[in-house]
Amino acid sequence: MKKGKSYVESAKKVERNKQYESAEALELVKETARAKFDETVEVHIKLGVDPRHADQQVRGTVSLPHGTGKTRRVLVFAKGDKAQEAEAAGADYVGAEDLAEKIQNGWFEFDVAVASPDMMSVVGKLGKILGPRGLMPNPKAGTVTPDIERTVNELKAGRIEFRVDRTSIVHAPIGKASFDVEKLQENLNVLADALIKAKPAAAKGQYMRSVTICTTMGPGIKINPLVLMAANK
Incomplete structure (x- = not known):
């Protein structure tokens, strides 16, 4: 070329x-x-x-x-107190089944996805969509975690x-x-x-x-x- x-x-x-x-x-x-x-x-x-x-x-x-040097758009799958933690920490998108439905319809306006452990029944259905794009939350990558606030802060910080x-x-x-x-x-x-x-x-x-x-x-x-x-x- x-x-x-x-x-x-x-x-x-x-x-x-x-x-x-x-x-x-x-x-x-x-x-x-x-x-x-x-x-x-x-x-x-x-x-x-x-x-x-x-x-x-x-x-x-x-x-x-x-x-x-890049501000990452962080999506968090969470409900209740964990959703409030995510919002307080500055997550760009917070939700559950509603976000899963948007993703299934072809929406990918985020750079990294995080999930609280109790949300994996919802997130697991997105594996074939998020996996190939490197966006699937994963415990080894620290993106399936009960510590939502710390994780969002760290992702935003670099x-x-x-x-x-x-x-x-x-x-x-x-x-x-x-x-x-x-x-x-x-x-x-x-x-x-x-x-x-x-x-x-x-x-x-x-x-x-x-x-x-x-x-x-x-x-x-x-x-x-x-x-x-x-x-x-």
Whole structure:
């Protein structure tokens, strides 16, 4: 696919086969952000796991100290006191069967869904709709929880979910191109630390195989994975 002029100009600044130190890479990722909007800075980390095996799954949540720069629209399935907690914490949408019906009719104006445990009889019917979109509440991701208030607050503040995909890669946002390098570095370090702590016992050999950062519209920049791991041990 033909790349745009802006992308080509940005790519010229990146040495394709070089593995950068993270601070230098983050400086460069800001420099190569040329879109007219505030681009998201993404990290893509290839892990030495085989996600086809249940004992090599990597999944969890982490609260980035400086958030992602994006206000997430939080939907909460809850009733009674839990619904009041959700509303007080700033959830964008709160409901039960009414929200389930809207979703069944094709409404998806939210970024993350949370449910109190007693609502799973309602939410369970949405599995085939929400699951493929990565929106299904799940206890492992901390989105099925009795602690609705804390969860909504954390999600609004910058808590993200990470999960290895079928190609053994974890994809995650770590901020915006407008963030200072120091803030991006701290967010990256916190994510890397969470991934290291989530390393499966069954994983063999080098755990972080490659680390690439980029903006939404920018070229990929490689970070030395061994240096990143060493900095977060």
